[in-house]
Amino acid sequence: MAGLQLHSLLLCDYALTAKDGKISAVGIFSQINVPQLPAVHGRLFVVAVLEAEPGPYPLMLQIVAPSGGEA
Numbered sequence: 587m588a589g590l591q592l593h594s595l596l597l598c599d600y601a602l603t604a605k606d607g608k609i610s611a612v613g614i615f616s617q618i619n620v621p622q623l624p625a626v627h628g629r630l631f632v633v634a635v636l637e638a639e640p641g642p643y644p645l646m647l648q649i650v651a652p653s654g655g656e657a
Contacts, residue, residue, distance in 0.1 A: 590643055593635040601631040609633060 599613030611633050618627065632647065650656065 589641075590636060590638040593637060595632070595634050598631050598633060599629075601633045609635070 596611060597615040597618075598611040599615075601609060601611045603609050611631070615630070
């Protein structure tokens with residue numbers, strides 16, 4: 587998408603944005619290990635920092651397997 591840039595994307599235990607616009611992310615995941623699939627993770631936050639010109643943008647978040655197939 588022209589005019590839309592992803593600066594960072596992370597998964598963490600908790601995240602919030604302060605009044606001054608700073609993002610606080612606690613417990614950033616470097617990997618998630620589960621003993622078997624399917625698995626359930628209690629709660630996590632997806633933090634995406636995007637830069638774009640004003641206007642509507644269609645966005646979709648999809649989780650895929652390392653092979654590129656559906657997870």
